[in-house]
Amino acid sequence: MNNLLTKFTLLDGGMGTMLQKTDLPSGICPEILNIEYPEVIESIHREYIKVGSGIIYTNTFGANGYKLSAIKFSVAEIIDAAAKIARRAAGEDDVKIALDIGPIGKLLEPNGSLSFEEAYLLFQEQVVAGQKAGVDLVIIETMSDLLEVKAAVLATRENSDLPIFVTMSYEESGRTFVGCNPASMAVTLEGLGVTAMGVNCSLGPKKLFPIVETICRHTDLPVIIKANAGLPNLTNNRYDLPPEEYAQQLIPIIDLGVTIFGGCCGTSPEYIKEIAAVLQSRKPVLRKKLSFSAVCSAGNTVIIDRPAIIGERINPTGKSLFKQALQSHNIDYILNQGISQVEAGAKILDVNVGLPGIDEAAMMRTVVSRLQSVVDAPLQIDSTDPKALEAGLRIVNGKALINSVNGKDETLRSVLPLVKKYGAAVLGLCLDENGIPDKAEDRVNIARKILQAALDMGIKREDVFIDCLVLAASVQQAEVVETLKAIRIIKEELNLKTVLGVSNISFGLPNRELLNQSFLTLALGAGLDLPIINPNIAAMSDAVAAFNVLLNHDVNSAFYVDKYNTAVTAAEKSRPQELSHDIFYAISHGLGEEAAQCAEALLKDHNPLDIVNGKLIPALDEVGKSFEKGIIFLPQLLQAAASAQSAFSVVQKTLAKSGEQRLTKGKIILATVKGDVHDIGKNIVKVILENYGYTIYDLGRDVVPEKVLSAVIEYDVKLIGLSALMTTTLGSMEETIRLVKEKRKEAIFFVGGAVLTADYAMKIGADYYAQDAKQSVDIAKKVLG
Amino acid sequence: MESVFNMLFSEVFMESVKKTPREGEFLKNFSLEPNEKLYKEAVRYLGYKNNAAITPEINLLVQKGLTEICATINSRAIYRYFSIQVSADHCAREDNSRECYNLPLRQYEGIILMGATLGISVDRLLSRAQIQDMAYALVIDSCATAAIEAICDDLQDRLKTIYAHQQRYLTNRYSPGYGNVALSTQVQLLRMLDAERKIGLHTTQNFLLTPSKSVTAMIGVSQFWQKNEYISCDICKMRRICHFRREGEHNE
Known part of the structure; x- marks a missing residue:
């Protein structure tokens, strides 16, 4: 696997296409x-070998435990047989055998219901058999x-030493069906240590060009293209691009520096032969080595070439409501913090869910997945x-x-291997066993060590x-400039x-x-790239927006104009508003x-x-009656x-200030049962119950x-x-009720959902049937008061 | 009358479907603009029976929801035609059952399978809204349902026209989980459409479609006009609990 770039x-080309040409019975599992x-x-x-294929794919695209569950052969049997066939076909030729792994066939959480670990195990079974x-x-x-690719890559790396090629399928829009863009793919997979990456299927070479080009701009790794023979005509089951034209369309892609070629749907040995002919007459184009810093989600690549905000709000430190949310597993509260920061301009979100008494790794997994x-x-x-860290990564x-890591050997030892393994970027704090050095030079030395x-x-x-770390101006005023100085040195000397x-x-x-705003501006001027701030505080995000205009990052001030042209000015904001209605009117x-x-x-x-019981609840009751x-x-x-919730939180804050107990009328668990991913009904019930003052533990869906x-x-x-x-x-609903009542006789269940009836609810052991959200409140009042 | 599709995807039926599709089409990016029909359907899903009950606030919310849904969808659809070949053996089995007696399967020479989805971006929008503003989440959920149904209606109209040229009549569309078509037929249907690869449509273990705002359906193709082949509440499993029926709506 050397020389892939040079x-x-x-x-090879399409397997399915070739199978369709045989007189084998169609419709059976290939x-x-x-x-x-x-x-x-x-x-x-x-x-394929005859026309020059140097790597052939085993006939195992769908050979995973899920897709093969209906047939009588095991994953290992199929893969073993497929590998043997390929090896036999290769004979003495110098041809490599690639274990072909396609998608599982079910979407992963949160898009679908397959968990990451389940996906991992399915891929592991294939890799172990292939090895x-x-x-x-x-x-x-x-x-x-x-994410499915990541599960497959980790399953391969943790269970074998085999080189890994990855190709994803893109629509003409430049995204995959679930919204992954090519830049994010490139940045993520290079970090995960794959050998080569690229695209296959979906479109012909010409339409894949922009996607391949984007990949080439975001990775130094060898790039693969295995395009379709154009677009399918479902009426005659043919593709519209003939072999010579297909090969010609690859020429601009060769010029990009792509070096690994094959064919997907609709291609046959004639196509591979034509590609071989084109490659014969050309030399690989060497790509320029790239240098950029980036982090990404599947659909959004953030290249760090200008200041960008890291939102700091997902963190329980000093926030009592956030702590409560963690303790009561109120994930929606945390997600809301994420959404509002992104809306206020955060480009990256810090996620810290550490709190004594909770399982931080499990919480990290949940919050990252939901976020x-x-x-x-x-x-x-x-x-x-x-x-x-690893659970989240x-x-x-x-x-x-x-x-983060810092200058202490211990953190470097325990955290850097994770950074490498999962292909992350890492934040290094300029402190060590002796604390934060006063002088900029000493901080820079720690940075050097990291x-x-x-x-x-x-x-x-x-x-x-x-x-470079900030010290409070009230305590170490003289050292404020040291932080700014350290930023400058690190930018200039260490780059x-x-x-x-x-x-x-x-x-x-x-x-x-x-x-804060003044210091932020100074720090940006010194070269700060990523301020960690609360973007919901306008003064802070404003400073970043202004800086990006003044430094010509925000070209034509486009972002700035968009943000401030329509914004309400401070004067307008501070105009006192007359209360034209009473609370009853406002709520209803x-x-x-x-x-x-x-x-x-x-x-x-x-x-x-008195406000809660005398105003809020009666208003809600009245609304409930009208409903x-x-x-x-x-x-x-x-x-x-x-x-009512808005009013309620105002009241809640006053209570929190006076140190009084959090207001609750009682505790209720809500869940959408195992197997069901439609939870809008449950979420409606949750909102209504919360506003009557009940504390809700929402376990989510597919529980x-x-x-x-x-x-419980x-x-x-x-x-x-x-x-x-x-x-x-x-069935899952019935089972849940049975299990809980077995262990807790006093548990009381109310159930609801489109297909339920009162009769059926009783039959499966529920105590109440709630036809709608309002009835849920009636039940809660009856049971909990 | 019981629907012809009661027995669709039964073992007997599946054996009679030729495995190689004759024709089909792969369609994407249906552009959808907010319009009167979408609006009417959306408010109906929200439970409003007449426009009089819609407050100005809700009206605005629905307008906003339709605009956002139409801008968010990344729709794709596929259909394929499969011919049906009823062997003598199947006919014999048909004759033994009352149900089959009512179902002149031989009158159908083919079946169109279809799948359509608004794409995963709508699911993201829905989950996000459910965290921020439940009322709005409910509104866009209804708008999305109206949108996917509109896309299916479009496709169905298009098919009607195509097949009318060949003097063929189409039945209504029937989806797994409705009428008596088992939800589990979802798996087979998606496989026959190659829907996972072609349009990114999957099912969960419990046969729910993902992305969630998606539809699969089948349409019968016949040389004969099938009278009485209209969607009737009588064939629906939900008839006892359907809230539209409770409010007095009914399809004979």
Whole structure:
């Protein structure tokens, strides 16, 4: 597998296309042919070898435990047979055998219901069988989900020493079906240590050109193209691009520096022959070595060539509501922090979920997985526990930034191997066993040490970012400039990207915002690339936006104009608003801001509890009645609930300030049962119940019975609500009720969902049937008061 | 009458479907603009029976939802025609059952399988909205449902026209999970369409489609006009609990 960049490598062409030309029975699983008609597969391999294919793919595209579950042969049997056929076909020729691995056939969480670990195990089974059968490399192809690719790559790397080729399939839009872009693929896979990468299937060479070009601009690795023979005509089952034209279309792609070629759907040995002829007359084009720093999610690549904000809000330090959210597994609260920061301009999100008493690794896994289903900002995995770091890194869909290592040997030893293995970037703090040095030069020395340790580990210089650390101006005023100086030296001498947690500067001083903004501007001027700040504070994100205009990063001030042209000016904002309605009106009309203002006003002369019981709940009850009568409909009920929530949080804050207990009318667990991924109904019920003051433990969707039971015990909850949309999952509902009631006789269940009826609810052991969200409240009132 | 599709994808039927499709088409990027029909369907899914009950706030929310959904979708669809060959053996088995007696399978010479999806971007939008604003989430969920149905209607109309040229009549479209077509036929249907590879459409272990705003369906093709072949509530499993029926809507 040497020389992939300096020599052309020819792969094979379509297997399915060739099979369709035979008179084998169609419609049967193509992998069975390895056992039942090995000679047919062997002759197809031979045809490709004859025209010059140097690597042939085993006939194992769908040979995974899920797709093969309906047939009588095991994954190992199929793969062993396929590898033997390929080896026989290769004979004495210098031809490499690639274990072909296609997508599993089910979407991974959070898009679908297959977990990352399940996917890993399915791929592991294939890789182990392939290694045993003596293949020379693994090709992971026709992939659409970068996370699925990652599971396959990790399964290969952790169970074999085989080289890995990866090709993904892109639509003309430049994205895969699940939204992965070619730059993110390139950045992520290079980090994960694959041997070569590229594209296959979906389109002909010409239409794949822009995608391949983007890949070439984001990786130094060898690039593969295995295009279709143009577009399919489903009526005659043919493709529209003839072999010579196909090969001609590859010429501009050869000029990009692509060196590995083959064919996908619709191609045959004639195509490979034509490609071979074109390659014969040309030499590989050497690509220029790239140098850039980047992190990414599957759909969003952030190249760090100008200041960009890392949002700091997903962190429990000093935030009581965040701590409560972690303790009660209120993931939505955390996700909301992520979404609002991205909306305010964060380009990267820091994720820290460490709190004594919680399983940080498990929480990291959950939060990372859920976050990437709602935002496409790359993530910065932040923990002092290497286990939690690895838990997050494993399932990050893209290339993450790790927060952090420092100059202590211990962190370098425990964290840098993770950085290397998962292909992340790393943040190095300028401190060591002796704390934070006062002088810039000493901080730079620590940065040097971190950089050297990273380089020794095989981590690229571009992936090492340095945090020069901020000390509070109220405590060490003289050292403020040392931080700025250190940034300058690190930029100039070490040529590394810099990161800085800015707001610590103002600790202990009045008008913190002013100091924070001023210091941020100074730091940006000194060369800071990635300020870690709260982007929801306008003064901070404004400073970054202004800086990017002044330094000509924001070309034509496009972003700036877009952001501020329509924004409300400070004067307008500060104009006092008259309260035109009372809280009752505000809630029943879904006016959230107004409801909050009313609550604020009421707090001046009312006891918080009186506001809740005397105003909020009666308003919600009234709205509930209108809903029952069919005067208003579900969206309005939900708007009213959200407005009550705004008022409720105002009251809650006052209570928190006075140190009073958090207001709750009782605890309820909600879950959408195992097998069901449609949870909008459950989420509606959750919103309504929360606004009546109940504390909700939302276990999410596709929840196994055991998880419900352990939550019931852990949180000591009596009332449990379950939802199921499909008849096929009512069984899980019944099983959940049975399991929990076996261990906890006093547990009370209410159930709901499109296919349920009151009769059926009783039959499966539920105590109540809730036809809609309003009835859930009635049940909760009856059971919990 | 019981639907012809009661027995579709039964073992008998599957044996009679020729495995190689005769024709088909792969379509993408249906452009969809917010329009009156989408609006009407969306508010109907939200539970509004007449426009009078829609407040100005909800009206705005639905307009916004339709605009956002239409801008977010990345729709793709595929259909393929399979001919049906009923062997003598199958006819014998047909004759033994009352159900088959009512189902003149021989009148159908083919079946069109179709799959359509709004793509995964809509799922992301929906999960995001459910965290931020549940009322809006509900609204865009309804808008998305209206959108995928509109795309299927479009495709169906297009097919009707194509087959009318060949003097062929099409039945309505029937989806797994409705009528008496088992949800589990999803797997076979997607495989026959090569839907995973062609349009990125999958099922979960429990036969739910992912991306979630997707539809699979089958349409019968016949030389004869099938009277009484209209969508009737009587063939639907949901008829006892359907809230549209509770409110008085009914299809004979």
